[in-house]
Amino acid sequence: MTTFTRRTTLGLIASAAAGPALAQADYPNRPVTVMVPQAPGGANDIIGRIIAEKLSEVMGQRFVIENKAGAGGNLGSQAAARSTPDGYTLLVTISASQAINPALYARTGFDPVKDFAPISMLGTVPNVLVVNPNFEAKSVADLIRLAKEKPGFYQYASAGNGTLNHLVGEMLKSRAGIDLKHIPYRGIAPALSDVIAGHVPITFSNLPAVISQIQAGTVRALGVSTLKRNANIPDVPAIAETVPGFDAELWIALYAVAGTPQPIIDKLVEATHKALAAPEMKAKFAQQGADIVPSTPAELAAKLEADLKVWAEIVRSSGAKIE
Template sequence: MTRPIDRRHALGLIAAAAPALAGTARAQVDYPNRPVTVIVPQAAGGANDIIGRILAEKLSEVMGQRFVVENRAGAGGNLGSQAAARSTPDGYTLLVTISASQAINPALYARTGFDPVKDFAPVSLLGTVPNVLLVHPGFEARSVADLIRMAKEKPGFYHYASAGNGTLNHLVGEMLKSRAGIDLKHIPYRGIAPALTDVIAGHVPITFANLPAAISQIQAGTVRALGVSTLKRNSFVPQVPTIAETVPGFDAELWIALYAVAGTPQPIVDRLVAATHRALADEQVKAKFAQQGAEVVTSTPAELAARLDADLKVWAEIVKTSGAKIE
């Protein structure tokens, strides 16, 4: 039979625990009191890396402690995300990642090594980057509506290039096929640069690329932009209509978000949310994002969680339809 704990003994247990509890509370209030590692699961120089570095620099200023970006590229973002997921949940390891890794990889890869929902604590959306539907300047289609009409008249006749099987620009193409009821043939390349090169040369008429990768070619006139994949027009290329203006509800933007490790104390998450929103409200930060073709977008943790949940469902359907799979 279990012996009841008397009042004196209970008070003794509380007194013994008090210093530890006070120490934990102080650690949370004092956060951050040492440098914070921000894992970016893509290579240096890409849009996500640049956005992560802009944020880290501003958070260092706002929170009075160094935020240091660490690139851990590989397996489409899985390796870096794994590393973050396995870190101590104390707020000193964060993840700046993209929707392609967080929302598409779970459907695309047989094993990712992380759970996008259970392993992370959402902090905030940081920004969005549109994908752009591009065609060779001499291609007959002058609009998304033209392209859809032409594809319906000649099913399977027109080809589109992508950065490779299972990449976001491949799956954006599959989404357009599904939502518009058309048949385009997919040609995978080893990266967006060679895909764009062949569209510019006229070997393939169509491709999808994120705006940072395509903006210089759009401005030079070597490709023509028919539509952006976001629900709203992008302020960097406001003359380019959205695909959704022709295909209602079409939304295939790349989003970038900040996560902590699951189990991070709520007071630390709250401090990160407030600091991130303050950092992203800075006009210079907004201008730096715009230089990458990105627009600042913030959210509450609950809104980011809802966005991820919705996108996991959308992309699982698109991946299944496309037949794309990576072992």
């Protein structure tokens, strides 16, 4: 029969207490899964791979992308939210999933605030208001004037009901006090094709999807949806220059699972900011039409809180809903 002395008992208690602290100090000591709730190839996936590769270098451990697409990003976000909060599952997500889906979907299966711990914003990608080259509006101000002269006459195409470019159009209608007719398509590619062909005069698209058409002159860009101009198309004004405060950027951010120990969060924040500051990262983000925008966890939390309110009102006024 084994006899435990008081010293042995105290030693076991001390070891048990030290275990979590040692694990946190040693983080990461195995590969980290970075969940991306969209299919491979999109801006979120590519930015996720760029940051995962750099975090692997900075932290000396593999950060591995896992794509889990479906339900507008809800499935991957659900999977991440249900993971163990130990820092070994992270989420790279976009504002469309995190800030719009809670208002758009009857059930998302996750809470964007309670289920995740913010680490840092990674970058922003503007949406661009583009028109057919023969369309008479040469500026955002022209478009607003025309729309006010003929309410409901002019059409804009989108990638489908409830998509970000649909809701950006609804935001412009609301903020500029105009009426445009929404024409939903099955994706941005057919919507752009019909704008290029002149069947519908207007659409909104994220910059990576439309920049080659802008450069080729098959569409004309009237404005970007960010508060400031984008360095990739610096001659295109911000819509906010005509409609003050207009801000409908797509942002990409890194989250951990809620309940992840604070020392691990702190390590991830420091490593992410170091990764984003690497000289080559600006060019890599720019290739995706993105600007690097690091943030503190508190700044990301505040941005999400503000956007949840903005998009809830836009979704409500548009009548968009997905069951």
